[in-house]
Amino acid sequence: MMGKTHALSGAMAFGLVAVPAAPLAHLHPRELVLGTVVTAGAAVLPDIDHPGSGVSRTFGPLTRVFARLVGWISGGHRNGTHSLLGAAVFNLAVFGATALYAQSLLWLVGGLALSILLAAAGLLIAAAEPPGRGKGKPAYKRRWHGVVSIWIGSATVSALAVAALLFPRHTGVGVLAALLILTMAAVARLVKTRRLFGVRLKHEWDDALPIPVTVALLALGADLRIVPFAVLLGVLTHIAGDMITLGGCPLAWPRSQTMRGPQLFRTNSPIETGPITLVCLAVFAVTACWNTGILTALGA
Numbered sequence: 001m002m003g004k005t006h007a008l009s010g011a012m013a014f015g016l017v018a019v020p021a022a023p024l025a026h027l028h029p030r031e032l033v034l035g036t037v038v039t040a041g042a043a044v045l046p047d048i049d050h051p052g053s054g055v056s057r058t059f060g061p062l063t064r065v066f067a068r069l070v071g072w073i074s075g076g077h078r079n080g081t082h083s084l085l086g087a088a089v090f091n092l093a094v095f096g097a098t099a100l101y102a103q104s105l106l107w108l109v110g111g112l113a114l115s116i117l118l119a120a121a122g123l124l125i126a127a128a129e130p131p132g133r134g135k136g137k138p139a140y141k142r143r144w145h146g147v148v149s150i151w152i153g154s155a156t157v158s159a160l161a162v163a164a165l166l167f168p169r170h171t172g173v174g175v176l177a178a179l180l181i182l183t184m185a186a187v188a189r190l191v192k193t194r195r196l197f198g199v200r201l202k203h204e205w206d207d208a209l210p211i212p213v214t215v216a217l218l219a220l221g222a223d224l225r226i227v228p229f230a231v232l233l234g235v236l237t238h239i240a241g242d243m244i245t246l247g248g249c250p251l252a253w254p255r256s257q258t259m260r261g262p263q264l265f266r267t268n269s270p271i272e273t274g275p276i277t278l279v280c281l282a283v284f285a286v287t288a289c290w291n292t293g294i295l296t297a298l299g300a
């Protein structure tokens with residue numbers, strides 16, 4: 001699926017989830033806006049496993065080098081980051097950061113429980129596979145890549161754990177800020193504006209804009225507790241989106257490499273750019289009107 005469709009489907013998914021969740025969790029309109037943007041951005045995040053993807057080119061060489069590292073650790077494009085285990089890792093990182101930010105262990109416990117559920121679902125899918133299936137591209141191009149990836153992953157987790165012990169709030173804010181900047185920049189990149197009110201703009205502005213926006217959000221003490229839910233929803237929406245395009249996703253990576261999903265059409269096909277985009281836009285527009293009370297006001 002193309003980056004634009006992923007982002008749009010993420011915004012749509014947040015709108016749909018917010019219909020029952022917004023009144024229950026008393027979500028304020030500003031949280032709805034933040035949740036929509038972060039979900040749309042997180043819906044392109046799994047493609048950070050490929051240096052050529054839009055999200056990997058967001059901050060030039062910086063994000064491209066990071067994308068190469070992620071691709072290496074996750075076994076290449078449409079591999080680890082497109083699996084339930086990958087979703088569990090994204091989820092644990094963002095819930096862990098929120099626990100430090102909100103200074104409450106409950107977030108870590110909740111995030112850990114969700115991640116265990118996701119990883120267990122991946123294992124169950126692999127276990128339920130009939131013998132002889134499970135053939136696909138390898139989990140890693142070479143076996144030793146997997147071993148080195150475990151070492152790199154362990155070193156990263158240890159470094160974050162030490163930082164969290166020494167500077168708990170700063171570490172939480174740092175990880176959340178990095179995620180916010182990356183997801184917002186990914187969205188801004190997709191809706192590039194070369195002109196604003198007739199003024200020609202350098203095209204880098206939309207990549208850099210999320211930095212002052214994030215600084216302002218943090219300085220103003222914005223409530224960021226919507227971010228972990230938005231990131232999880234965005235990542236899962238991305239995986240679901242790639243499952244309906246040819247190629248599918250290795251949900252049970254690295255235990256099984258079977259590419260799963262109905263795989264109905266190819267990426268950037270007329271079905272994706274036509275009916276799929278239109279349906280996503282229409283559902284997003286209706287849910288946005290409903291969640292902000294516009295539909296209720298019109299009916300009153």
Ligand SMILES: [Zn+2]
Nearest residue numbers: 046047082242
């Ligand atoms: Zn993808």
